[in-house]
Amino acid sequence: MSKExxxxxxxxxxxxxxxxxxxxxxxxxxxxARRALDDAELTWADIDAVVIGKAPDFFEGVMMPELYxxxxxxxxxxxxxxxxxxxxxxxxTALVAASLVAARVHGTxxxxxxxxxxxxxxxxxxxxxxxxxxxxxxxxxxxxAPHVRAYMRRSGAPDTVxxxxxxxxxxxxxxxxxxxxxxxxxxxxxxQASPMLWDPIRYSETCPSSDGACAMILTDRxxxxxxxRPAAWMHGGAMRSEPTLFAGKDxxxxxxxxxxxxxxYRQAGIADPRRDxxxxxxxxxxxxxxxxxxxxxxxxxxxxxxxxxxxxxTELDGDLPVDMSGGVLSxxxxxxxxxxxxxxxxxxxxxLAGEHQVDGARRVLGHAYGGGSxxxxxxxxxxxxxxx
Amino acid sequence: xxxxxxxVAFAQTDHRRTSDEYSEVEMLMPVLHEVLARTGLKTADIxxxxxxxxxxxxxxxxxxxxxxxxxxxxxxxSESHVEMDGAWxxxxxxxxxxxxxxxxxxxxxxxKSSPGSVRDVxxxxxxxxxxxxxxxxxxxxxxxxxxxxxDAGRTDEPALAAVGARSRADAETNPHAxxxxxxxxxEYLVRPLRTGDCPPIGDGAAAVILAAGERAxxxxxxxxxxxxxxxxxxxxxxxxxxxTDSPSTRLAAERAGAFERPVDxxxxxxxxxxxxxxxxxxxxxxxxxxxxxxxxALAANPVMAAGLIRIGEAAARIHRGxxxxxxxxxxxGPCLQQNLVAVLxxxxx
Numbered sequence: 001m002s003k004e005x006x007x008x009x010x011x012x013x014x015x016x017x018x019x020x021x022x023x024x025x026x027x028x029x030x031x032x033a034r035r036a037l038d039d040a041e042l043t044w045a046d047i048d049a050v051v052i053g054k055a056p057d058f059f060e061g062v063m064m065p066e067l068y069x070x071x072x073x074x075x076x077x078x079x080x081x082x083x084x085x086x087x088x089x090x091x092x093t094a095l096v097a098a099s100l101v102a103a104r105v106h107g108t109x110x111x112x113x114x115x116x117x118x119x120x121x122x123x124x125x126x127x128x129x130x131x132x133x134x135x136x137x138x139x140x141x142x143x144x145a146p147h148v149r150a151y152m153r154r155s156g157a158p159d160t161v162x163x164x165x166x167x168x169x170x171x172x173x174x175x176x177x178x179x180x181x182x183x184x185x186x187x188x189x190x191x192q193a194s195p196m197l198w199d200p201i202r203y204s205e206t207c208p209s210s211d212g213a214c215a216m217i218l219t220d221r222x223x224x225x226x227x228x229r230p231a232a233w234m235h236g237g238a239m240r241s242e243p244t245l246f247a248g249k250d251x252x253x254x255x256x257x258x259x260x261x262x263x264x265y266r267q268a269g270i271a272d273p274r275r276d277x278x279x280x281x282x283x284x285x286x287x288x289x290x291x292x293x294x295x296x297x298x299x300x301x302x303x304x305x306x307x308x309x310x311x312x313x314t315e316l317d318g319d320l321p322v323d324m325s326g327g328v329l330s331x332x333x334x335x336x337x338x339x340x341x342x343x344x345x346x347x348x349x350x351x352l353a354g355e356h357q358v359d360g361a362r363r364v365l366g367h368a369y370g371g372g373s374x375x376x377x378x379x380x381x382x383x384x385x386x387x388x
Numbered sequence: 389x390x391x392x393x394x395x396v397a398f399a400q401t402d403h404r405r406t407s408d409e410y411s412e413v414e415m416l417m418p419v420l421h422e423v424l425a426r427t428g429l430k431t432a433d434i435x436x437x438x439x440x441x442x443x444x445x446x447x448x449x450x451x452x453x454x455x456x457x458x459x460x461x462x463x464x465x466s467e468s469h470v471e472m473d474g475a476w477x478x479x480x481x482x483x484x485x486x487x488x489x490x491x492x493x494x495x496x497x498x499x500k501s502s503p504g505s506v507r508d509v510x511x512x513x514x515x516x517x518x519x520x521x522x523x524x525x526x527x528x529x530x531x532x533x534x535x536x537x538x539d540a541g542r543t544d545e546p547a548l549a550a551v552g553a554r555s556r557a558d559a560e561t562n563p564h565a566x567x568x569x570x571x572x573x574x575e576y577l578v579r580p581l582r583t584g585d586c587p588p589i590g591d592g593a594a595a596v597i598l599a600a601g602e603r604a605x606x607x608x609x610x611x612x613x614x615x616x617x618x619x620x621x622x623x624x625x626x627x628x629x630x631x632t633d634s635p636s637t638r639l640a641a642e643r644a645g646a647f648e649r650p651v652d653x654x655x656x657x658x659x660x661x662x663x664x665x666x667x668x669x670x671x672x673x674x675x676x677x678x679x680x681x682x683x684x685a686l687a688a689n690p691v692m693a694a695g696l697i698r699i700g701e702a703a704a705r706i707h708r709g710x711x712x713x714x715x716x717x718x719x720x721g722p723c724l725q726q727n728l729v730a731v732l733x734x735x736x737x
Contacts, residue, residue, distance in 0.1 A: 003488060025516065055449075056449035057444055057471065057512075059449075061516065062512060062516045062520075063442065063444040063509070063512035063513045064444075064513050064721075066621075067621075067720065067721040067725055068513070070621045070624050070725070071623050071624055071625070075621050076621065076623050077621075077622070077636070079618065079619050079620060079621070080619075080621040081470060081472065081479070081480065082470055082472055082476075083469070083470055083480075084452070084469055084471040085468060085469050086450050092468055096468065096480055096483075099480075099483050099486075099487050099489075100483055103483050103484075103486035103487045104486075105483055105486065125449055126450075239466055239467060240467070241464060241465055241466075241467035242463075242464040242465075243456060243461050243462060244453055244456075246457075246462065255463065256464035259463070259464050263466075371450060371453050372453070374453070374456075
């Protein structure tokens with residue numbers, strides 16, 4: 001039994017900002033869904049099922065909000081699912097939706113992820129004290145800073161590499177009208193002079209807190225044939241998970257991430273990711289995660305990832321552009337961040353990425369991770385349908 | 389959709405009013421061990437793992453990550469989680485098996501209602517702008533539904549009391565049930581519902597193993613084949629719904645093939661006696677169908693697991709040869725907003 005090929009024929013997102021006080025949660029998600037439908041030139045009636053994702057319910061203070069959002073997303077009378085896999089959730093949600101098409105359970109599926117972080121304080125929402133358990137310290141940065149430090153020590157990377165990533169991604173964001181941070185006066189010196197938050201992570205090397213939603217329309221071969229604009233075709237997708245903390249865990253380059261990438265490459269027939277993949281939209285919430293993930297995903301040998309960053313390979317006009325959209329460093333509605341990565345990969349191979357389009361992008365990887373570097377979701381999309 | 393997939397094993401906790409002495413992981417671990425032991429599988433043999441739980445019950449963000457430690461996700465596993473009842477985790481796993489990416493799946497869910505007031509916690513599910521600020525609790529909303537049924541002449545208080553009494557009498561033979569035997573119908577909690585019409589508050593966990601094709605026959609003497617499974621959601625505002633009907637249940641049942649041939653057994657996720665009245669009619673279950681032989685949610689209602697338990701109980705009856713064709717139902721949201729129906733069959737004996 002072969003799987004049905006899965007195509008992305010619609011992408012929509014909101015203009016991500018610190019606080020969307022002009023819309024309700026329902027209004028926010030409907031805006032992104034509506035734009036994805038418009039891109040695909042479909043209506044609500046064309047959608048067979050809805051799969052939504054977001055990070056912890058505490059961020060908005062609504063328990064299982066898909067129940068309340070059924071009407072806004074046109075799901076009444078349809079199947080509706082809600083995925084939650086921590087920070088990787090936007091990616092996982094897209095993969096659950098894709099499997100509905102791949103299994104031929106449904107023909108056309110709307111998938112959407114969102115976060116309206118202005119409804120609460122995400123940093124403290126992530127820092128609830130639990131007896132007898134390792135606290136996450138003050139937000140995610142407190143958890144990840146020691147792992148960045150470990151990477152720096154292991155690789156011998158110069159202290160400035162992180163600031164190069166931030167400077168690049170914030171400049172990429174200037175070309176993306178949907179990005180949250182548009183810092184027109186950004187300079188490398190400003191990034192390097194910004195306050196230290198969680199040593200070695202500076203303020204300008206940290207993701208913002210955003211309100212935003214991202215939606216995609218996934219469909220089968222027949223749906224793609226009717227689509228008005230080019231489709232992005234899924235060539236591989238996988239999820240992997242490992243425990244949060246345990247003796248022997250490699251917090252710098254988790255095995256779950258390596259396994260997940262290997263599974264995606266196997267499905268997509270990628271022998272050498274550095275050669276066979278044109279661009280990567282990866283989940284980099286703190287600048288140093290670019291070189292770390294470059295190694296974890298097999299684009300560089302261990303300890304060598306920072307050299308790609310330092311030599312400009314990951315710039316928008318480089319040989320392997322990374323985070324063309326501006327990335328999580330410029331836009332972070334947590335629950336949506338994974339899906340924005342997946343959607344950016346789709347936009348690139350569809351040739352619809354606008355000013356941040358990479359010329360000739362034929363195969364692009366979308367990547368998401370979450371929890372304590374333990375949940376991974378990735379997909380590889382191409383401009384052509386899969387051959388097998 | 390052409391792959392034969394079956395429930396090959398089911399395990400659950402003894403559901404109890406409180407489990408103060410256990411963390412969620414400690415509550416879940418024995419169930420995971422038991423369900424794996426039933427098949428002889430180890431964690432590393434499982435192709436896909438999917439769970440269902442709620443951060444709001446646990447009172448902390450990312451609560452499911454701790455449960456993952458109990459699974460033993462090392463080496464790393466292919467895994468996902470829904471913030472829904474475990475019945476929907478089973479649905480996601482069923483889809484995954486349909487793609488052919490995996491041949492076996494471990495599904496689990498758990499919930500501890502005891503640390504808080506679950507009646508109040510569930511109000512946080514409601515429209516956050518217009519309804520949740522009024523804190524209408526889950527029993528009050530169910531009472532509106534029950535009163536609508538009574539007003540429509542579809543049931544009365546003695547008939548509702550009989551549903552509760554029958555459920556707890558059936559639970560006598562279910563060692564996992566929380567309320568068993570003769571339980572007083574009690575005082576009104578919210579008219580017209582008395583304590584006997586409402587589910588017990590309790591903590592519990594459940595786990596199921598799914599397997600495809602020949603793998604299922606290897607792992608289980610009489611697999612419970614999932615002949616159809618579907619779920620549908622309705623409008624959220626109860627003011628725009630006819631609370632005496634459940635069109636989403638009927639549609640899911642149609643899509644799952646429930647009406648093609650009669651079932652002999654039905655496990656319904658009716659947390660309130662009045663909801664059984666609605667579901668029986670939507671599912672066209674006549675007096676010949678054995679409804680909730682486990683005692684149902686009126687005998688044990690661990691929130692987030694109670695729906696998965698319905699599928700597990702229906703499958704277990706097929707495993708034991710006590711049913712040939714069973715329907716399992718799960719629900720979520722106020723007044724049966726979202727419903728899932730699965731049809732399970734055993735091979736002819």
